[in-house]
Amino acid sequence: MSTATTPAPRKAPRPRADAVRNRERIVTAAREMFVEHGPDVPLDEVARRAGVGNATVYRNFPDREALVREVVCSVMDRTAEAAEAALTETGDAFTALEHFVHTAADERISALCPMISDTFDQHHPDLEASRERVEQLVEEVMGRAKAAGQLRSDVGVGDLLIVVSQLSRPPAGTDCGRGDRFVHRHLQLFLDGLRAPARSALPGTAVTIEELRAC
Incomplete structure (x- = not known):
């Protein structure tokens, strides 16, 4: 007689190291630019200073409020x-x-x-x-x-x-x-x-x- 076992819940995958670094770079660049120019600075300028693409910014932060x-x-x-x-x-x-x-x-x-x-x-x-x-x-x-x-x-x-x-x-x-x-x-x-x-x-x-x- 076999007994059914409940599969262990899957852990959420840990973010890759490069993804974590990109997020940190975006936040650092945004902080610098918000202080320098205010919160209305174009997000593509934030991406440029962070050294990432626009898509990376929006993948981490869906809108300006989140950033x-x-x-x-x-x-x-x-x-x-x-x-x-x-x-x-x-x-x-x-x-x-x-x-x-x-x-x-x-x-x-x-x-x-x-x-x-x-x-x-x-x-x-x-x-x-x-x-x-x-x-x-x-x-x-x-x-x-x-x-x-x-x-x-x-x-x-x-x-x-x-x-x-x-x-x-x-x-x-x-x-x-x-x-x-x-x-x-x-x-x-x-x-x-x-x-x-x-x-x-x-x-x-x-x-x-x-x-x-x-x-």
């Missing part, structure tokens, strides 16, 4: 990785916070996130997951500096993210190169103002993530 979303998510993911790296630093907690802020500014997240406008799905699961990961990790980095008595207690995650966003502009599509030399100088001025003990009382209350999202 913009992937670029923004990739930038937020790298920002989260910078925060994770800051949390692994065993030295001075405020120095770790400084390292994170300067790295986040280099990602130009402030230039890319405004691309997710009303015409895009701002609540797409991928965007929500990337955003929540960044917010949670930044809160941990700041919490460690506060626990060490190095970060003033009257600032919140929203305060930090707003200022990093504002100081790391100009936004996409403008001549970013000319302003780059000011970014880290002004960020350091801001960071020095975050050190405890505070020299003055801030008006209002610390900006929370909920308030930041409502802006």
Whole structure:
């Protein structure tokens, strides 16, 4: 008497290494061009900079919205990785916070996130997951500096993210190169103002993530 066996489910084939590299090249090229020219840059120009054909771009990203979303998510993911790296630093907690802020500014997240406008799905699961990961990790980095008595207690995650966003502009599509030399100088001025003990009382209350999202 034979017994029937249920065949094991087939695993989805892993993408080929060259396909993975092509996708990464497309996202990198798109990020550079979106920062330089804005989100309306022709996709064939993105393909040209990435060194792939137009068909490869559309095979990976069926429309512009999908590509913009992937670029923004990739930038937020790298920002989260910078925060994770800051949390692994065993030295001075405020120095770790400084390292994170300067790295986040280099990602130009402030230039890319405004691309997710009303015409895009701002609540797409991928965007929500990337955003929540960044917010949670930044809160941990700041919490460690506060626990060490190095970060003033009257600032919140929203305060930090707003200022990093504002100081790391100009936004996409403008001549970013000319302003780059000011970014880290002004960020350091801001960071020095975050050190405890505070020299003055801030008006209002610390900006929370909920308030930041409502802006």
